[in-house]
Amino acid sequence: MSEQAFLKLPQRVYLGEGLLDNLGAFLKTRKNANVLLFTDKGLQKAGLVQPLENYFKENEVQYQIEAEIKPEPSYIEIDELFQKVSKFNFDTIVAIGGGSVMDAAKLISLLLHTNLSVKDLIDDPTKAQKHCATVFIPTTAGTGSEATINAIVGIPEKQVKSGIVSDAMLPDLVLLDVDNVKNLPKAILASSAIDALSHCVECFTAKNATVMSDGVALLGAKLIFKNIVKAYQDPSDIKAREALQLGAFYGGVAITASGTNIVHALSYPLGGKFHIAHGVSNAxxxxxxxxANKPAIKDRLAILYDNIWPQAGRKSTEEKADFVIDKIAEVVKETEIPTDLKKFGVKASDLDFLVDSALEQKRLLSHNMKKLSRKDIEMVYKSVM
Ligand SMILES: NC(=O)c1ccc[n+]([C@@H]2O[C@H](COP(=O)([O-])OP(=O)(O)OC[C@H]3O[C@@H](n4cnc5c(N)ncnc54)[C@H](O)[C@@H]3O)[C@@H](O)[C@H]2O)c1
Ligand SMILES: [Zn+2]
Incomplete structure (x- = not known):
């Protein structure tokens, strides 16, 4: 465990129902705020954007809407979209959506009033400075992007995804409104909640975990392990959905202080080349x-066991670690996430590409408790092919 500990946090976070007045109060502090309402077509179709538009109209907030962003965009697509929205005159972004919407909004807030492109920030993230206020309203449960200092983009020429990291991405306001996940389709709920669970478990078992990241990672892991299958099987269980939303937020906070590692590093080539949704490739x-990590992280998995399933009886460290790993397999199975790589077009002949590409994810691999060799990574991919 590191000697120093920190958490990086959004300025204000509200959890509950009917939170739009909190947004209104924030916009009032900005005096004549001019809003870019940033979202995607799926959210519009789901009816989640209209209440915001109604609120803006009723409260005479000036806004323009942009909804062209595609799921899991490349850096080129975000640059193109920025060229379009930079013509609007806005000083505040209100982003409502999943990780794709929030990540693109983060990057737009950094590009505004500069000559930079997303590529420039990939090459040198220290150039990032925030040039407008940001409000994030997550609608999946979820990436935790509302709390992280990362934006993930596709890099088509390398057929991979990669993260840009900067403290300037932290938002001014987050609204965790359960209304936004009440009708989240089951398949998206499942994959995004597994993503959130992997954030919590990877951060808890990371080399750079601290006493502070442990606190939030553990809270998040417990909320998600206890509620993911309930929320998946019974869409009317709103409490379970709310728990996932909060767990996902904690996972995001954990990422700011610790870091994802083996699962995410190996997942990005699957997303980049085969366009497998992020939560699905993590699952x-x-x-x-x-x-693969067990020899190095079994003590940490045993702590998860002790905190999440204290009633499951006394076991050895090895048995506790196996119990947690079995639970992970169980929730992936019970949430019916498609896990057959062949169905996504991945062939045995892709193995070298996958391994080479995962080895390039040096930032994430540096967080991994166990130093991974080429052979270790190859074994992980082979075991899921
Ligand atoms: N910045 C970070 O820290 C971070 C962390 C993890 C993942 N990510 C990135 O986030 C992206 C994935 O985000 P995601 O999993 O939230 O999905 P997403 O944002 O890609 O959305 C997936 C689909 O779900 C739809 N959708 C979202 N909410 C809905 C709702 N409530 N009702 C109906 N439809 C809804 C969207 O319209 C979209 O079509 C990936 O690019 C991933 O790499 C970022
Ligand atoms: Zn993730």
Whole structure:
């Protein structure tokens, strides 16, 4: 464990129902705020954007809407979108959506009033400075992007995804409104909640975990382990959905202080080349990644066991670690996430590409408790192919 500990946090976070007045109060402090309402077509279709538009109209907030962002965008797509929205005259971004919407909004807030492109920030994230206020309203449960200092983009020429990291991405306001996940389709709920669970478990078992990241990672892991299957199986269980939303937020906070590692590092080539949704590729690799790491992280997995399943009886450290890994496999199975890589077009001949590409994820691999060799990474991919 590191000697120093820190958490990086959004300025204000509200959890509950009917939170738009909190947004109104924030916008009032900005005096004549001019809003870019940033979202995607799926959110518009789900009816989650209209209440915001109604609120802006009723309260005479000036706004323009942009909803062209595609799921899991490349840096080129975000640059193109920025060229369009930079013509609007806005000083505040209100982003409502999943990780794709929030990550793109973060980057737009850094590009505004500069000559920079997203590529410039990939090459040198220290150039990032925030040039407008940001409000994030997550609608998946979820990436935790509302709390992280990362934006993830596709890099098509390398067929991979990669993160840009800067403290300037922390938002001014976060609204965790359960209304936004009440009708989240089951498949998206499942994959995004597994993503959130992997954030918590990877951060808890990371080399750079601290006493502060442990606190939030543990809270998040407990909320998600206890509620993911309930929320998946019973869409009317709103309490379970709310728990996932909060757990996902804690996972995001944990990332700011610790870091994801084996699962995410091996997941990005699957997303970049085969366009497998982020939560799905994490689900595919989650159990195998934990098994590969087990010799180095079994003590940490045992602490998760002690805190989350204290009633499950006394066991050895080895047995506790296996119990947690089995639980991971169980939640992936019970939430019916598609895990057959062949169905996504991945072939045995792709192995070298996957391994080479995962080895390039040096930032994430540096967080991994166990130093991973080429052979270790190869074994993980082989075990899920
Ligand atoms: N910045 C970070 O820290 C971080 C962390 C993890 C993942 N990510 C990135 O986030 C992206 C994935 O985000 P995601 O999993 O939230 O999904 P997403 O934002 O890509 O959304 C997936 C689909 O779900 C739809 N959707 C979202 N909420 C909905 C709702 N409530 N009702 C109906 N439809 C809804 C969207 O319209 C979209 O079509 C990936 O690019 C991933 O790499 C970022
Ligand atoms: Zn993730």
């Amino acid at each position: 595919i690799l989650f159990k195998a990644g934990m098994e």
